[in-house]
Amino acid sequence: MPVTTRTRFRYRGAAVAGAALILLAPAVPAAAASPAAPGDQHPGKSHGTAELRLATFNASLNRATEGELSADLSTPDDAQAAAVAEVIQRAHPDIVLVNEFDYVADGSALRDFRKNYLEVPHNGAPGIRYPYAFTAPVNTGVPSGMDLNNDGSIGGGDDAYGFGLFPGQYGLAVFSKYPIDTRSVRTFQKFLWRDMPGALLPDDPATAAPADWYSPDELAKFRLSSKSHWDLPVKIGRETLHVLVSHPTPPSFDGAEDRNGTRNHDEIRFWADYIGAPGRARYIYDDAGRHGGIARGADFVIMGDQNSDPLDGDSVPGAIQQLIDNPRLTDPKPTSTGAPEAAVLQGGVNATQKSNPIYDTADFSDVPSPGNLRADYVLPSKSLRVKDSAVFWPQRSDPLSRLTGEYPFPTSDHRLVWVDVQQRGHGR
Numbered sequence: 322m323p324v325t326t327r328t329r330f331r332y333r334g335a336a337v338a339g340a341a342l343i344l345l346a347p348a349v350p351a352a353a354a355s356p357a358a359p360g361d362q363h364p365g366k367s368h369g370t371a372e373l374r375l376a377t378f379n380a381s382l383n384r385a386t387e388g389e390l391s392a393d394l395s396t397p398d399d400a401q402a403a404a405v406a407e408v409i410q411r412a413h414p415d416i417v418l419v420n421e422f423d424y425v426a427d428g429s430a431l432r433d434f435r436k437n438y439l440e441v442p443h444n445g446a447p448g449i450r451y452p453y454a455f456t457a458p459v460n461t462g463v464p465s466g467m468d469l470n471n472d473g474s475i476g477g478g479d480d481a482y483g484f485g486l487f488p489g490q491y492g493l494a495v496f497s498k499y500p501i502d503t504r505s506v507r508t509f510q511k512f513l514w515r516d517m518p519g520a521l522l523p524d525d526p527a528t529a530a531p532a533d534w535y536s537p538d539e540l541a542k543f544r545l546s547s548k549s550h551w552d553l554p555v556k557i558g559r560e561t562l563h564v565l566v567s568h569p570t571p572p573s574f575d576g577a578e579d580r581n582g583t584r585n586h587d588e589i590r591f592w593a594d595y596i597g598a599p600g601r602a603r604y605i606y607d608d609a610g611r612h613g614g615i616a617r618g619a620d621f622v623i624m625g626d627q628n629s630d631p632l633d634g635d636s637v638p639g640a641i642q643q644l645i646d647n648p649r650l651t652d653p654k655p656t657s658t659g660a661p662e663a664a665v666l667q668g669g670v671n672a673t674q675k676s677n678p679i680y681d682t683a684d685f686s687d688v689p690s691p692g693n694l695r696a697d698y699v700l701p702s703k704s705l706r707v708k709d710s711a712v713f714w715p716q717r718s719d720p721l722s723r724l725t726g727e728y729p730f731p732t733s734d735h736r737l738v739w740v741d742v743q744q745r746g747h748g749r
Contacts, residue, residue, distance in 0.1 A: 371557060371744040372708060375699050376414035379568070379626040379683075379735035380405040382434075383421045387487040390423040394433035397441060404732045406438035408724050410446035412713055412739050416497045416555060417451075420568045420626045420735075424459055424489030431456055431494060439496070451496035457508055459492045459548040461485030467539050470575075471525075483547035483570065493548060493566060493625075500556045507552040507607040514545040514587065517594075518604055521583035521637070526576070534578045547584065550591055552607075552615065560744050563621035565592055571628045572636040573691075579637070585628055586637040592623050593643040596650070596702070620744060623650065623700045626683075626735060630694040632675035641698070650700045653707045653740050654680055659714035659725065660736075664693055666717075667727075682712050683735045684727065699740040708741040 382405060384390045393399040409417055423430065431454045440448040462478065462485025470479040478484045485491055495501070514520055522532035522540070535543055547570035555562045569588035575581045594601050595614040602614025615621055629641035645652040656679045664671040664678035669687030671678065682697040701707060714736045715722040724732055 371560070372741060373416065373557065373562070373744070374412070374414040374739055374741050375564075375622050375624060375701070376409075376412055376417040376737055376739040377420065377566075377624040377626065377697050377699055378405070378409065378417060378737040379420035379697060379733055380408075381421050381730070381733035381735070382419065383423050383491050385486065387423075387489070391425050391430050391433070394430055394437060397437040399438075401732060402434065402438050403441075403443055404724050406434070406441070407443035407446050408713055408732055408737050409439060410443060410449050411721065411724075412737050413449060414739055415499065416495065416562075416564060417737075418564070418566045418624045419494045419496070421491045421733075422456070422494040424456055424492030426458075426489075428454075428456070431496075434494075435496070451498055453497040453499065453501050455495045455497075455501050455503070455506070455551075455553055456492060457506075457549065457551065458510060459483065459489060460510060460544050460546055461491045461548055462488040465539075465542065467542065469535070469539065469543070471534065482544050484574070491548060491568070493551070493568060495551075495553060495564065495566060497555055497564075502554040502556055502561070505554045507609070507611065509546060509550040509552075509591070509605070509607050510544065511608050512545050512550070512591075512606060513540070514543050514584070515540040516604060516606075517545060517587055517591070520545075521586055523578040523580040523583050526578055534580055545584070545591060546588060550588075550595075552595075557744060560620065562744070563615055563619055565595070565615075565621055565623045567592065567625045567627075569625075569628050572634070572640070582635060582637050586640040586643075589627055589629060589640050590643050593647055596621065596623075596647070618704070619702075620704050621702045622705070622740075622742070623698065626697045628696050630676055630691075630696060634691040634694045634696075644698065644700055647700075649703055651703055651705070651707050652698075652700060653710035655682075655699070655710035655712045655738050655740065656680060657712035657714035657736070659716045659719070659722065660693065660712060662716050663714070663727075667693070680712075681714075682738055684725075684730070685734060697735055697738045699738050701740060701742045704745055705742040706745075708743055710738075710740040713737040713739070 442448050460483035463482045465482050468475050478486050523534040525534045548568045550567045553564040569585045570581050572582035572585040606612045629636035660681035661678045667687045670690050670692035680695045681693040683694050
């Protein structure tokens with residue numbers, strides 16, 4: 322069941338008091354949590370404005386064994402978590418998606434990361450308070466009971482619904498300064514891949530038959546999302562912003578059948594269909610059985626590690642173009658000064674890549690491949706006015722480069738990406 326947190330919220334200078342609760346499910350008694358102070362401000366931002374900073378960060382807060390992340394976050398002593406928190410503090414987003422945050426059903430990992438890391442100042446960066454947070458189950462590590470990689474045996478990460486060594490590994494977490502309308506949240510964890518019209522179901526290269534890597538029995542159970550897809554309605558005063566988050570599978574770690582590449586393409590396509598014309602989204606159903614996509618005229622943003630570069634890497638050609646070229650979306654094309662410097666200094670495959678390294682968001686292996694890529698995206702709807710954007714990737718000469726570095730990374734091989742937007746009716 323989804324886990325949400327609610328404490329105290331301040332908007333336009335007026336406090337709206339809410340009980341300090343951890344809501345595990347409607348039928349489960351609430352447990353107490355420490356109340357958070359009113360929301361913070363990032364520099365240049367004041368209460369009374371509808372300008373929002375939206376961010377995504379694959380923070381690599383995943384661990385090798387179940388329960389390890391909870392243990393690490395239960396004290397303020399984990400160096401990586403502290404560095405991740407400092408990156409978030411320095412970017413200071415109003416809403417941030419953290420990819421690769423192991424799912425913990427009782428919400429303790431969310432609470433402890435907030436209490437022991439985000440709210441604690443780091444190296445001069447002030448603590449940041451998120452009164453609201455959301456997480457829910459994901460497909461990674463959930464046993465399918467099927468031989469999905471066709472190696473003749475059943476079990477292990479490759480035969481889970483999404484690759485993972487235990488249920489919830491590589492999960493998702495969203496932290497927000499604004500209330501999340503939990504009653505209207507839609508999750509799509511169990512949507513079946515075969516139910517997408519024209520799905521790129523993988524072919525077994527040993528046969529001439531199409532779309533036969535998975536058997537009919539497997540396709541009757543196989544889920545599209547390698548983690549999950551969520552539509553989180555966030556209340557910004559009288560307006561609602563739909564935060565659409567996901568983390569498609571890397572388009573690699575497979576064979577000639579390209580089962581991960583085709584799945585990555587269709588996980589990205591899911592959002593393109595969800596925000597498209599009503600007829601295009603009719604086939605989509607959520608975990609509660611409700612059909613259809615987002616309402617016409619809604620404000621929304623698509624955020625996450627999409628694991629797809631426009632021109633480089635292993636993804637199916639055109640995969641990310643389904644979003645960055647979508648007429649309902651704006652691609653702000655965030656940049657950094659550190660990414661092009663890294664591409665030159667690291668060399669390798671970076672020297673022959675087609676994409677401009679100024680847009681890179683991930684520092685991957687340079688020999689033999691795939692090199693540094695643009696993998697992480699914040700894509701607002703055209704109804705939102707883009708004010709600014711950036712990738713948190715400082716140059717080596719910048720003291721903050723200690724937060725990004727090179728392998729072994731102090732935080733992650735991905736970089737935080739943020740975009741400032743303004744909602745309609747405010748400053749237009």
